[in-house]
Amino acid sequence: MKPPQPLRLDERPAIPTPRDIVERLSRFVVGQERAKRALAIAAYNHLKRTALRRTRRQVPIRKSNVLLIGPTGCGKTHLARNLAQILDVPFHVADATEFTEAGYYGKDVELIITELLAKAGHAVEEAQRGIVFIDEVDKIARRTQGHRSGVGSRDIGGEGVQQALLKLLEGREVTVPLDAAPHWSRQEAIPVDTTDVLFVCAGTFTDVFAYAAEGRGLGFGARDGRRRAARAIRQKDLLEYGMLAEFLGRLPVVVQLDELSQEELLAVLTGPPDAIVREVKELLLADGVELAFTDGALREIVRFATDRGLGARGLRGVVEEVVADLLFEAPERRGTRATVDAAWVRRRVDRIDPATLH
Structure with a gap:
């Protein structure tokens, strides 16, 4: 009996390697090297897996869905957008808060695939x-404590x-509608197999972090301008949080993103091709x-964003107010x-309401 032949990808077009993906991500995303590498590996293996399955071969490679955890403005969505x-x-961004348990007012989760299908031109x-x-x-x-108290309770927007x-x-x-409009159950629906759809989930999980030294200078909540050092999140922490x-178990790759330092926020302002400055x-x-912006002006913008916990996402709003x-x-x-x-910068940031910049 002949030994099994190694899997070959020679018949398919070349796909970017993990190193290629990281290098291209680094043009637009500052820092977050661990997240870049994890996403690059997951994406590369995803492309290999789908290419091999297109040859109608049995592929013993399971997809590795990813969970990104990090504070607001650290680049989770920006990473995904540039990876796309x-x-x-085809690539689709969904917000988990839009969905409810089936049978209740709100979107059903199947509409995620409907919208992905639309991005793929159906x-x-x-x-x-x-x-x-x-x-x-x-x-x-x-959001309920039924798992601890033994009392059953529906959690239509959570569990x-x-x-x-x-x-x-x-x-x-799964059977999904061709249109994401309301009352889709009355519309035409088609089956879509999600076996090869790669899912990248993300969240801040703000309250899950435990801070050393009673929270002074550590964790995502610190505002001292230095590198934040939050401890690693364990699966036990996420379970207690309510996941x-x-x-x-269906998100085997968990990556914890760092809060961006002030130097990294400076690089975000001016470095990438799509930088706001x-x-x-x-x-x-x-x-x-x-x-022209002086170095002092750029640092003042970063200081304002850091003091108010706005992260990279809030930089755009600050700059636009400064030059309004x-x-x-x-x-x-x-x-x-x-x-x-x-x-x-100081004269103009004093009139900014930070709540409008998140």
């Missing part, structure tokens, strides 16, 4: 090798949604206004040059 641009597969085979990013999964933690997502995460043929063991400079240059007057007056200031310094 690197990989030539090509079922393409959708079946796609990637789904589900944000805010910490918001569907079990019920986790239970409903199990079949999608594990990989099963189901069955749900976590580059963007506003281009906008003003289109009106003939040359804009210039953007308004730009058509009238053609041919001029403007310099934003630290004093300019």
Whole structure:
């Protein structure tokens, strides 16, 4: 009897290696090297697995769904968005808080696949090798104490949604509507197999962190400008938080992201091709206004974002408020040059409501 032949990928087009994926992610995402590597490995194996299954061969490779854990503004969604641009597969972003247990007012989880199918141009085979990013999964933690007290209670937006997502995460043929409109049960529906759909889930899990030294200077809540050192999250912590063991079991790759340091936030402001400072400079240059930021101005923006726990996500709102007057007056200031310094920033950030920047 001949030994089994090794799996060959020669017949398929070349796919990016994990190193290629990390290098391309690093052009747009500052820091978070562990998360980049974990996502790159999961994505590469996902592409290999789907390519091999297209040859109709039995492939003993199971998909590795990913759970990203980290504070607001650390880059979870940004990582997923840029991964979608690197990989030539359908990609959909869903918010876990939109869904409820089947039979209640709200979206059914099957609509995640409907929306992925739409991104694939309603090509079922393409959708079946796609990637789904589900944000805010910490918001569907079990909200009742029935598992401890023995008292049964429905949790239609928490435990019920986790239970409903199990079949999608594990990989099963599900019947989904062709349209995500209300009353989809009256519409045409088709079967889609989620066996090869890769799921990347993300959440802040803010309350799950335990801080050393009574919380001084450690954890995601610290605001001293230094690198935050939150301890590693264990599966036990997530279970106590309210996540189901069955749900976590279908997310074998767990990556804890770091809070960005002030130096990394400075790099976010100016480094990537889509950096907000580059963007506003281009906008003003289109009106003939040359804009410059001093180093002190950039550090003042970062300090404001750090003190208020806004993370990288809040930087855009701060910068747009700082240059709002210039953007308004730009058509009238053609041919001029403007310099934003630290004093300019301080005068304008004082009027910002941080609640509007999250």
